[in-house]
Amino acid sequence: xxxxxxxxxxxxxxxxxxxxxxxxxxxxxxxxxxxxxxxxxxxxxxxxxxxxxxxxxxxxxxxxxxxxxxxxxxxxxxxxxxxxxxxxxxxxxxxxxxxxxxxxxxxxxxxxxxxxxxxxxxxxxxxxxxxxxxxxxxxxxxxxxxxxxxxxxxxxxxxxxxxxxxxxxxxxxxxxxxxxxxxxxxxxxxxxxxxxxxxxxxxxxxxxxxxxxxxxxxxxxxxxxxxxxxxxxxxxxxxxxxxxxxxxxxxxxxxxxxxxxxxxxxxxxxxxxxxxxxxxxxxxxxxxxxxxxxxxxxxxxxxxxxxxxxxxxxxxxxxxxxxxxxxxxxxxxxxxxxxxxx
Amino acid sequence: xxxxxxxxxxxxxxxxxxxxxxxxxxxxxxxxxxxxxxxxxxxxxxxxxxxxxxxxxxxxxxxxxxxxxxxxxxxxxxxxxxxxxxxxxxxxxxxxxxxxxxxxxxxxxxxxxxxxxxxxxxxxxxxxxxxxxxxxxxxxxxxxxxxxxxxxxxxxxxxxxxxxxxxxxxxxxxxxxxxxxxxxxxxxxxxxxxxxxxxxxxxxxxxxxxxxxxxxxxxxxxxxxxxxxxxxxxxxxxxxxxxxxxxxxxxxxxxxxxxxxxxxxxxxxxxxxxxxxxxxxxxxxxxxxxxxxxxxxxxxxxxxxxxxxxxxxxxxxxxxxxxxxxxxxxxxxxxxxxxxxxxxxxxxxxxxxxxxxxx
Numbered sequence: 001x002x003x004x005x006x007x008x009x010x011x012x013x014x015x016x017x018x019x020x021x022x023x024x025x026x027x028x029x030x031x032x033x034x035x036x037x038x039x040x041x042x043x044x045x046x047x048x049x050x051x052x053x054x055x056x057x058x059x060x061x062x063x064x065x066x067x068x069x070x071x072x073x074x075x076x077x078x079x080x081x082x083x084x085x086x087x088x089x090x091x092x093x094x095x096x097x098x099x100x101x102x103x104x105x106x107x108x109x110x111x112x113x114x115x116x117x118x119x120x121x122x123x124x125x126x127x128x129x130x131x132x133x134x135x136x137x138x139x140x141x142x143x144x145x146x147x148x149x150x151x152x153x154x155x156x157x158x159x160x161x162x163x164x165x166x167x168x169x170x171x172x173x174x175x176x177x178x179x180x181x182x183x184x185x186x187x188x189x190x191x192x193x194x195x196x197x198x199x200x201x202x203x204x205x206x207x208x209x210x211x212x213x214x215x216x217x218x219x220x221x222x223x224x225x226x227x228x229x230x231x232x233x234x235x236x237x238x239x240x241x242x243x244x245x246x247x248x249x250x251x252x253x254x255x256x257x258x259x260x261x262x263x264x265x266x267x268x269x270x271x272x273x274x275x276x277x278x279x280x281x282x283x284x285x286x287x288x289x290x291x292x293x294x295x296x297x298x299x300x301x302x303x304x305x306x307x308x309x310x311x312x313x314x315x316x317x318x319x320x321x322x323x324x325x326x327x328x329x330x331x332x333x334x335x336x337x338x339x340x341x342x
Numbered sequence: 343x344x345x346x347x348x349x350x351x352x353x354x355x356x357x358x359x360x361x362x363x364x365x366x367x368x369x370x371x372x373x374x375x376x377x378x379x380x381x382x383x384x385x386x387x388x389x390x391x392x393x394x395x396x397x398x399x400x401x402x403x404x405x406x407x408x409x410x411x412x413x414x415x416x417x418x419x420x421x422x423x424x425x426x427x428x429x430x431x432x433x434x435x436x437x438x439x440x441x442x443x444x445x446x447x448x449x450x451x452x453x454x455x456x457x458x459x460x461x462x463x464x465x466x467x468x469x470x471x472x473x474x475x476x477x478x479x480x481x482x483x484x485x486x487x488x489x490x491x492x493x494x495x496x497x498x499x500x501x502x503x504x505x506x507x508x509x510x511x512x513x514x515x516x517x518x519x520x521x522x523x524x525x526x527x528x529x530x531x532x533x534x535x536x537x538x539x540x541x542x543x544x545x546x547x548x549x550x551x552x553x554x555x556x557x558x559x560x561x562x563x564x565x566x567x568x569x570x571x572x573x574x575x576x577x578x579x580x581x582x583x584x585x586x587x588x589x590x591x592x593x594x595x596x597x598x599x600x601x602x603x604x605x606x607x608x609x610x611x612x613x614x615x616x617x618x619x620x621x622x623x624x625x626x627x628x629x630x631x632x633x634x635x636x637x638x639x640x641x642x643x644x645x646x647x648x649x650x651x652x653x654x655x656x657x658x659x660x661x662x663x664x665x666x667x668x669x670x671x672x673x674x675x676x677x678x679x680x681x682x683x684x685x686x687x688x689x690x691x692x693x694x695x696x697x698x699x700x701x
Binding site for chain 2: 028135136138139140142143144145146147150151152154155234238241242245246247248259262263265266269270271272274277278281284285288289292293296
């Protein structure tokens with residue numbers, strides 16, 4: 001580690017996952033990534049500052065001037081109108097982001113943790129444990145994720161819950177769906193890395209299996225994880241909304257959830273009331289869109305077949321791009337060396 | 343055993359014969375793989391649903407007094423050890439017995455036979471829309487890569503992914519049924535036409551086929567008009583997935599050297615895209631489409647709820663509301679079988695197209 005000259009590395013900021021990809025991107029791909037990042041940041045800000053932004057509480061039915069009234073069309077008082085139950089649509093739009101972000105983070109962190117651990121152990125140890133886990137993961141992977149989430153939700157909450165219980169139930173249901181994805185990717189990488197020379201040398205110098213797994217193999221097997229995490233975060237929002245839509249929603253008095261609100265709006269739509277369906281739906285679309293744009297861009301940038309390259313016309317541009325890629329290759333090689341030496 | 347003998351004679355046999363014997367071996371192995379897949383899923387669903395309690399308390403716990411509840415549990419055998427119930431459940435499944443629903447006391451298989459065709463019909467329409475829209479657009483996007491057409495089509499694909507199918511359904515319904523009044527709001531058929539359908543001899547449950555059997559153009563038209571919006575909602579969103587898939591794989595094959603060679607020989611661009619670049623791209627596309635069947639079924643559950651389409655998904659939600667978990671378990675187990683079988687069919691098709699898939 002000390003032997004590698006620090007000056008040769010790109011600054012830390014440029015090596016951070018998303019920023020590194022951003023610097024690599026050009027044209028349309030850069031725009032997609034940028035728009036995605038902006039939308040995602042907006043949703044996150046909305047979730048964090050919901051108490052400050054939202055005009056009313058998510059379960060508030062009246063203010064000083066009396067009850068809000070049911071199915072009130074958008075007006076100066078209620079920009080997005082009110083629902084059939086008398087809630088303010090704009091407030092539930094904003095508060096909903098908090099529920100979505102909480103579930104998203106919980107689901108992704110939990111499934112990342114469990115999936116990577118299982119993939120690591122399964123890939124490194126191999127044998128019958130590996131075979132069983134692979135067959136089980138494949139079976140789960142092939143199954144409609146929403147149905148699996150329904151079964152999990154029944155098991156965890158029996159279908160109804162308060163805020164924390166509901167969020168936890170939704171997050172856990174989604175976690176089970178995601179674990180196979182992290183498992184498969186990590187396992188594939190681990191199987192590849194396991195045969196590298198530095199693993200063998202660690203064994204020769206007498207490092208324990210645990211140390212080899214976590215210090216050497218794991219660190220070299222995480223290339224594709226940021227990509228899956230972003231796409232899974234998007235899917236988590238969709239699954240949460242799907243669960244809410246079919247009636248595993250979190251009760252409106254305990255938290256705001258977009259899928260539940262959409263379910264309530266089925267009857268509204270038939271009678272021409274559009275605002276109760278449009279706004280929660282748009283919220284879901286925006287949240288998923290932002291994350292998907294980021295994930296898609298990362299995917300394209302990671303795949304050399306799909307990466308748009310800088311035009312070869314301008315000499316200056318080309319030379320910097322080569323340097324950037326060299327710097328990248330250098331950092332990759334550096335980390336590889338570190339692992340070998342550590 | 344027969345495989346081994348056919349392999350030993352394969353050296354003397356023609357190349358064609360050798361090819362077919364390994365193909366059958368592959369198909370047999372693949373067919374046998376269905377069993378563990380279904381078994382794992384069914385076991386998992388059983389365990390998950392029973393870990394927290396018996397289905398009778400879940401369905402009736404708040405309505406019956408404790409002694410009657412205990413009697414019902416006793417009668418249904420839910421007080422026995424879990425492993426005993428599990429083996430009985432497995433045995434039942436092997437005999438085609440998926441259990442009996444608690445809320446309306448119907449055999450689950452009966453529910454499946456009644457509502458399955460509706461779900462199949464919807465999924466089929468969705469798939470047709472997805473193919474018709476997704477594949478040509480994906481080819482265009484790949485060919486016009488990084489041009490404005492590509493940018494537009496990719497935006498559509500990403501939007502199609504980001505829009506939940508039930509939101510798309512609600513918006514389509516709002517615009518075309520409520521505001522414009524062009525199409526029916528919900529359901530599979532109007533009451534007048536349903537009377538005609540009851541009269542036919544061999545109802546399949548697939549309304550389009552049944553409507554054609556009546557020989558009344560008005561009935562066929564009625565059935566189709568009910569199907570337009572659900573099929574569009576489900577199909578357009580799936581089309582986005584197909585579009586991306588076709589695009590990615592076509593870009594891969596369009597970049598290969600044999601395409602450049604074909605182009606330099608003067609093969610026309612249209613033919614290049616339709617045949618030369620398309621055929622090799624088809625294998626991964628078919629494999630992924632197989633996985634989409636699972637997604638399509640999940641989407642069908644949500645679409646059915648949006649349009650009150652009386653299929654398995656709609657029924658599933660009704661049973662969830664009634665907290666009838668025997669019915670839920672039965673429907674989920676059946677869907678597991680369907681997914682496993684359709685994945686098998688897709689693999690068979692892929693094996694016939696691509697010799698490399700067989701081992």
